[in-house]
Amino acid sequence: MTTTTPRLDHTLVLDELGQLLGSNLLTDPATLDAMRADKSGHVSPTTPLAVVLPRSVTEVQAVMRLATAHRVPVVTRGAGTGLAGGALASAGEIVLSTLAMNRILEINAADELAVVEPGIINARFNRELAPHGLWFAPDPASREISTVGGNIATNAGGLLCNKYGVTRDAVLGLSVVLADGRLVEMGHRSTKGVTGLDFTSLMVGSEGVLGVIVGATVRVRRITPGTVFTIAAYFTDVRTAAAASASVTASGIRASVMELMDAACLAAVGPYLGLDLADRGGAYLVAQTDGGSAEEEARQIAAILAAAGGIPSITGDHAEGEALLAIRRAMHPALETTGTVLIEDVSVPRSALPAMFDAIASIEARFGITIPTAAHAGDGNLHPNFVFAGAVVPPLIWEAADALFQAAIALGGTLTGEHGIGILKRRWLRGELGDDQFDLQQQVKSLFDPLGLLNPGKVF
Numbered sequence: 001m002t003t004t005t006p007r008l009d010h011t012l013v014l015d016e017l018g019q020l021l022g023s024n025l026l027t028d029p030a031t032l033d034a035m036r037a038d039k040s041g042h043v044s045p046t047t048p049l050a051v052v053l054p055r056s057v058t059e060v061q062a063v064m065r066l067a068t069a070h071r072v073p074v075v076t077r078g079a080g081t082g083l084a085g086g087a088l089a090s091a092g093e094i095v096l097s098t099l100a101m102n103r104i105l106e107i108n109a110a111d112e113l114a115v116v117e118p119g120i121i122n123a124r125f126n127r128e129l130a131p132h133g134l135w136f137a138p139d140p141a142s143r144e145i146s147t148v149g150g151n152i153a154t155n156a157g158g159l160l161c162n163k164y165g166v167t168r169d170a171v172l173g174l175s176v177v178l179a180d181g182r183l184v185e186m187g188h189r190s191t192k193g194v195t196g197l198d199f200t201s202l203m204v205g206s207e208g209v210l211g212v213i214v215g216a217t218v219r220v221r222r223i224t225p226g227t228v229f230t231i232a233a234y235f236t237d238v239r240t241a242a243a244a245s246a247s248v249t250a251s252g253i254r255a256s257v258m259e260l261m262d263a264a265c266l267a268a269v270g271p272y273l274g275l276d277l278a279d280r281g282g283a284y285l286v287a288q289t290d291g292g293s294a295e296e297e298a299r300q301i302a303a304i305l306a307a308a309g310g311i312p313s314i315t316g317d318h319a320e321g322e323a324l325l326a327i328r329r330a331m332h333p334a335l336e337t338t339g340t341v342l343i344e345d346v347s348v349p350r351s352a353l354p355a356m357f358d359a360i361a362s363i364e365a366r367f368g369i370t371i372p373t374a375a376h377a378g379d380g381n382l383h384p385n386f387v388f389a390g391a392v393v394p395p396l397i398w399e400a401a402d403a404l405f406q407a408a409i410a411l412g413g414t415l416t417g418e419h420g421i422g423i424l425k426r427r428w429l430r431g432e433l434g435d436d437q438f439d440l441q442q443q444v445k446s447l448f449d450p451l452g453l454l455n456p457g458k459v460f
């Protein structure tokens with residue numbers, strides 16, 4: 001599959017887009033420049049042709065028909081909070097922003113589902129669900145600013161994955177506009193449904209290379225009454241803490257949150273929050289339990305952590321619990337005060353978490369660098385961070401990242417647990433998938449997008 005270049009003058013394309021969208025066509029330099037970057041730190045060397053803000057499915061279809069007719073690439077973009085360079089746009093490309101399609105179309109408490117447009121912000125969606133006694137489980141760190149459509153496109157995870165699953169587990173059906181402008185309704189509203197191949201799951205995590213998500217039918221959950229309990233423990237070192245978290249998951253207790261930070265993270269977060277965290281231990285593990293058995297499960301977790309060498313505390317007070325969790329949430333803002341941060345994302349089986357921390361320590365020693373690492377310990381998803389000076393990732397850092405990825409794969413893990421491939425990890429994708437699967441995935445891409453117009457240069 002090859003990506004074609006526009007065959008007609010861009011002036012004609014812009015004229016037709018203007019007739020179609022009016023003021024929802026943006027071409028001012030500041031807006032175009034903003035489309036070159038996302039939260040990954042990657043920046044495209046050139047600016048796109050235009051940004052379009054369609055307000056309806058019909059307008060999205062019209063944009064895609066126009067793009068197909070003129071062979072103009074299209075990059076779908078939500079809030080731009082991605083961490084893999086998956087929504088960066090370059091010269092000659094149209095950015096299709098979903099931010100104007102931000103309505104909640106239906107909330108159905110009886111069937112525990114909702115229908116939303118892709119531009120709805122995750123946190124706003126939950127605020128509007130709350131009066132109905134409902135909530136949306138996917139909980140990425142960017143929930144206050146990321147869109148549900150973006151969560152779906154990257155199969156976003158977050159702190160609550162251990163108990164409530166990733167975004168894919170919350171998606172029942174999707175409305176998708178294909179590259180040629182056709183609208184396809186995938187999935188169902190029923191709890192069960194196995195008719196045909198599961199295109200809905202295929203679209204979740206596809207990073208905009210197969211179609212434009214214009215609507216989603218998602219599972220929502222009833223808010224369970226009861227107190228949330230928070231357990232926090234400090235350990236002498238991160239390997240001991242990782243082994244403790246593996247013991248918790250092996251016990252069968254399913255905490256809603258279980259997060260781990262190493263000593264380098266604590267050293268950065270302490271001054272940021274004005275706390276003496278570095279003096280409290282060499283690693284920090286924080287967990288939460290909810291539901292009817294929350295208090296008993298919290299006590300069981302605390303006992304496991306104590307037996308593993310931790311010094312745990314428990315609270316059922318909401319403010320105290322949030323303060324304990326805030327230490328984890330402050331990690332990335334704290335690291336950003338120390339330099340440019342490349343946030344990595346690998347995942348291993350939960351039992352292999354201690355071995356992955358051993359591998360990170362070995363890589364630190366081999367390359368002479370420090371890799372502050374936090375983990376969604378309950379599901380084995382680690383976020384090693386590379387901090388450096390300047391805007392360009394040094395070759396040494398990429399070499400260390402390569403060693404990191406290889407270590408995760410060797411332990412039965414994967415290149416990415418929740419951030420996606422984008423442009424950041426394209427060079428390693430074939431190595432994990434193998435030639436046959438990589439080729440099959442490219443064939444699927446060609447079937448959905450034969451002209452290669454959707455999000456070119458990403459993933460493959």
